Amino acid sequence: MSINSVPQQRSTARTIPQRRATHLTKPYYRPYIPYLFILPGLALYLLWSVYPLAYQLHISFYDWRIIPGQTSEYVGLANYQAVFADRTFWLAMQNTALYAIVTVAGQMIIGLTLAILVNRVAVAKRFFRTVYYLPVVTSWVVVSFLFVYLFSPGEAGLINFVLTKLGMINEPISWLANSNTAWIAIYSLGIWKGMGWAMVIFLAALQGIPPELYEAAAIDGATEIQRIRFMTLPLIRRTIFFVLIALMIGGFQVFISVLLITGGGPLHRTEVALTYMFDEAFGDLNFGYGAALSYVLALVIVVVSLVQSRLFGRGDQDVEY
Amino acid sequence: MIATSGSQQRILNIVIFLVLCAGVFIAVAPLLYMASTALGGVAYVQTYPPRLIPETINFENFEQAFASRNFLRAALNSGYIAVSTAVLVTALASTMAYGFARFEFRGKKIIFGALLIMIMIPGVVLLIPQFILAKNLGLLNSLPGIILVYSAGPLAFNTFLLRGFFENLPREIEESAIIDGASAFTVFWRIMLPLAAPAISTVAVFSFLGAWDEYLLALNFLTDESLRTLPIAIANFRGQHASNWGLVFAGSLTAVIPTILLFVVFQRYFIQGITSGGVRG
Amino acid sequence: MKTKISLAVLFLLVAVVPISLAQDEPVTITFWHTYNEVSAENQTLVDTLIPMFEAEHPNINVESVPYPYDGFRQALLTSAAGGEGPDLVRLDIIWSPEFAAQGILMNLSEQMPDFQQYADAVFPGPLSTNAYEGAYYGLPLDTNTRVFIYNPAVMPTPPETIDELAAMCESLPEGSFVFSDGGTSGWNLLPWIWSFGGDVTDAEITTATGYVNGEQSVAAIQFLADMLQSGCFSDGFIGSGIDTWGGYFGGTISSMLEGPWLYPTAESQYPDFEIGAALMPAGEGGHISVVGGENVVVSAGTENPEEALEFLRFTQSEAYQLAMSGVGQLTVLNSLLENEYFTNHPYYGVFLEQLQTARARTPHPAYNDIETVLGDAAQLVLRGEMPAQEAMDLAAEEIDALLAGS
Structure with missing residues (x-):
């Protein structure tokens, strides 16, 4: 399947049977059959995702008291007005966007480079693929603790030790004490944990490119770099787009790593949207405000994803997200 | 650089292999460090120098974890x-x-x-x-x-x-x-x-x-x-x-x-x- | 008339049957706390104390539920929101007023008939952290404070005053620090502010202006900023991490403020290290440190108030307090101070002496926010981003608003 499913081969072959099939299969099922397939999953989804989301919207219009027996006061749009005036929230949004941009770029560049190299290497392809993927399957909770430990201050911290030995820094850095260096720790975790996923997907796309194309290019005298730039990248364009969108959505949802590494500190300078929302709701008990924050965040994510689809997905009719 | 010759090809392969090995180190070093700390005994305070392979292997922490x-x-x-x-x-x-x-x-x-x-x-x-x-x-x-x-x-x-x-x-x-x-x-x-x-x-x-x-x-x-x-x-x-x-x-x-x-x-x-x-x- | 009688019979049945059932089947009460899962505290609680209690009260089962400290406050609030809270909680003393204000805690001075008898038996300082609007919502469970911990190998005699501590900067070896602490929480800053003679608010907790931005408070923050600037104190104050202990045991940090838990943990990794302990160095305000510890509280919504209160009484017994003191949880009972366990103890002495003058962090429902404001203001000063007076003036305004808001 891995080769068949690579887009450039599939795109033409795919549309034809699909059209044919739509009217072929139609007479063979009764009208309620599709619902039998949809409903069990949909029921669970409506109960645990859609209903809570609607309830959260309700909460966002109140000064919500969480303790049973206390009355919550309806405040209309006041929570939303406060969100737009809240400088910490916009700083957190800015941090979230920066996190998404930096880690997505890092994961994509490293993932693509690794994929090209692994595709090219003569031996141990599968070994490399497996090992690069290991960080992806580790637990976020565990690796967040681990990165706190790696980036611990003082000369005994592993990162400080390595950088000192390499002569890149003169004295140990208190990584988590300043937002600039704390971001380095948070970004590194994001990139380290995600690069293997990007690599595996790029690698599959690369493996789907027919070798004849490369041979033809080699005969034409194209250099390695030219081939990558003018042949490989355009051929896997849609894979690149898919990885970009998927990682961006993930990047905007960054939470547990920041919560466990800096908790948004020092001085809210490493706050991201979700840690700030969490802090407002559970730290300061402003559940109505936290709900409004989460709605604004969700809106921003949806808009960013749609804009990206427009910008990068132009002309690709079957891109649906 | 026209189509690479056999020996250039081989050198390139070795370089790629080495670069990938360096990448492997980055991917697994944090996990190794974790394993090394877990196997290295009580660690309220980090020891200097940090070790990816513990000096002596000791399962004290695992015993304590599973004894809880x-x-x-x-x-x-x-x-x-x-x-x-x-x-x-x-x-x-x-x-x-x-x-x-x-x-x-x-x-x-x-x-x-x-x-x-x-x-x-x-x-x-x-x-x-x-x-x-x-x-x-x-x-x-x-x-x-x-x-x-x-x-x-x-x-x-x-x-x-x-x-x-x-x-x-x-x-x-x-x-x-x-x-x-x-x-x-x-x-x-x-x-x-x-x-x-x-x-x-x-x-x-x-x-x-x-x-x-x-x-x-x-x-x-x-x-x-x-x-x-x-x-x-x-x-x-x-x-x-x-x-x-x-x-x-x-x-x-x-x-x-x-x-x-x-x-x-x-x-x-x-x-x-x-x-x-x-x-x- | 007949229906009335049968109704009454029915009532009696409904009322009596559950009671008789309850006598046969033990009631289970839950006790939430933040003892580390594998700690000696947890083992003592689960293996010694709870069995002891259950033996005396065959009709009560106690289920102990440990939580990670970081997620505890949030888990308590969520559970209260769902009306699914525990029966009893070991609550950090700084959270008591806030949880009381939320209506989550049982008012003991009203609902526990023998409350006064227990209140009289404990240290007044820790007891005061249970007060909210004239009523008490808990009893102290354990107490602690931070004392001046130094390394005798590099600091042969501890400083009597803050000036003496500052003077030690002169003879500081390259690459090391006289003092360090991790962060600018109230726990870290207040001993300095108080020892300088400053405070966060007035005694009635009505205003911060003139206190947190008063001359002595500002001087304390300025002092810390100067010490950081000159490299005499480590930048752990503006950091977060795990290095204060590392530096202390590694010999690069000569002193810190720390609680009694330092000893058992040091024992396991550095059994040969000699730890020096003294009172917080004095300033104009004296040798003032900060009171820590936990209260034991009962949920307002508990379904088993009698059983929960019975366990609460048990936590105030000498047996319970002595057992917990043995694993680093300092007692709150006046009666135990003369007990030979404490008079002969290798290191509790200095902590008990420090407790005589130690103060509690502002007992106010908004303490969590007050601490954030204070810590953030101090951060700006210690980072050299704002003059001390300006930062503390702004903090005073914000804290005043917080005090007025509730």
Whole structure:
């Protein structure tokens, strides 16, 4: 399947049977059959995702008291007005966007480079693929603790030790004490944990490119770099787009790593949207405000994803997200 | 640089190999350091110089972790929850995806659109309303309850992923089976699911990992000590004033090793599944 | 009339049956706390104390539920929101007023008939952290404070005053620090502010202006900023991490403020290290440190108030307090101070002496926010981003608003 499913081969072959099939299969099922397939999953989804989301919207219009027996006061749009005036929230949004941009770029560049190299290497392809993927399957909770430990201050911290030995820094850095260096720790975790996923997907796309194309290019005298730039990248364009969108959505949802590494500190300078929302709701008990924050965040994510689809997905009719 | 000659080619291969090995070091060094700390004895304070291979191997931290009353129990709970979640997500997402991929019905566009939006909404946002709902349904402090909540979260994305996979499968076998009189469920169960095995295994493994790793819901929904899961048990090894990192990482390693094994064992299928879903765009 | 009688009979049945059932079947009460899962505290609680209690009360089962400290406050609030809270909680003393204000805690001075008898038996300082609007919502469970911990190998005699401490900067070896602390929480800053003679608010907790931005408070923050600037104190104050202990045991940090838990943990990794302990160095305000510890509280919504209160009484017994003192949880009972366990103890002496003058962090429902404001203001000063007076003036305004808001 891995080769068949690579887009450039599939795109033409795919549309034809699909059209044919739509009217072929139609007479063979009764009208309620599709619902039998949809409903069990949909029921669970409506109960645990859609209903809570609607309830959260309700909460966002109140000064919500969480303790049973206390009355919550309806405040209309006041929570939303406060969100737009809240400088910490916009700083957190800015941090979230920066996190998404930096880690997505890092994961994509490293993932693509690794994929090209692994595709090219003569031996141990599968070994490399497996090992690069290991960080992806580790637990976020565990690796967040681990990165706190790696980036611990003082000369005994592993990162400080390595950088000192390499002569890149003169004295140990208190990584988590300043937002600039704390971001380095948070970004590194994001990139380290995600690069293997990007690599595996790029690698599959690369493996789907027919070798004849490369041979033809080699005969034409194209250099390695030219081939990558003018042949490989355009051929896997849609894979690149898919990885970009998927990682961006993930990047905007960054939470547990920041919560466990800096908790948004020092001085809210490493706050991201979700840690700030969490802090407002559970730290300061402003559940109505936290709900409004989460709605604004969700809106921003949806808009960013749609804009990206427009910008990068132009002309690709079957891109649906 | 015209087409590279044999010896240049060989040098290039060696360079690529070495670069990849350096990458391997970066990918695994943090995990090695964790293992080394876990095996190195009590570590309230980091020792200098840091070691990727401990000087002496000692299982004191593991012994202490497993001697605590709840750690093994938490591991079993996590295993049960994660496996059940994987099964439930796989079952529900695959039937839903098949419904979207192969049938026309009223409301299809709207329902699918609603699913897509949910992919973008972070799960943390729903913590409070989900908690209140679970309480009203009597599902707090219940493993089946948390399995339902865990299964609902990844449903949207996995349905989306599997729908893409089903759409790309050729129709011919299905159609001939239908002409032979097979029901829609026979077609789904006997023909489509086996064909979709790689994608299904991806969905199963990722749902497993999601449930295995989950922290916030577990902390709030399962307050009964005997129902605790691994991430909470590990966090409980951290102290209020000081932590024995050797112990924390011994617990962590116990949580990470099964996921690595799971991945290595299933990786053939698994990687096919990720990539086929991945290149859908 | 007949219906009335049968109704009454029915009532009696409904009322009596559950009671008789309850006598047969033990009631289970839950006790939430943040003892580290594998700690000696947890083992003592689960293996010794709870069995002891259950033996005396065959009709009550106690289920102990440990939580990670970081997620505890949030888990308590969520559970209260769902009406699914525990029966008893070991609550950090700084959270008591806030939880009382939320209506989550049982008012003991009203609902526990023998409350006064227990209140009289404990240290008044820790007891005061349970007060909210004239009523008490808990009893102290354990107490602690931070004392001046120094390394005798590099600091042969501890400083009597803050000036003496500052003077030690002169003879500081390259690459090391005289003092360090991790962060600018109230726990870290207040001993300096108080010892300088400053405070966060007035005694009635009505205003911060003139206190947190008063001359002495500002001088304390300025002092810390100067010490950081000159490299005499480590930048752990503006950091977060795990290095204060590392530096102390590694010999690069000569002193810190720390609680009694330092000893058992040091014992396991550095059994040969000699730890020096003294009172917080004095300033104009004296040798003032900060009171820590926990209260034991009962949930307002508990379904088993009698059983929960019975366990609460048990936590105030000498047996309970002595057992917990043995694993680093300092007692709150006046009667135990003369007990030979404490008079002969190798290191509790200095902590008990420090407790005589130690103060509690502002007992106010908004303390969590007040601490954030204070810590953030101090951060700006210690980072050299704002003059001390300006930062503390702004903090005073914000804290005043917080005090007025509730």
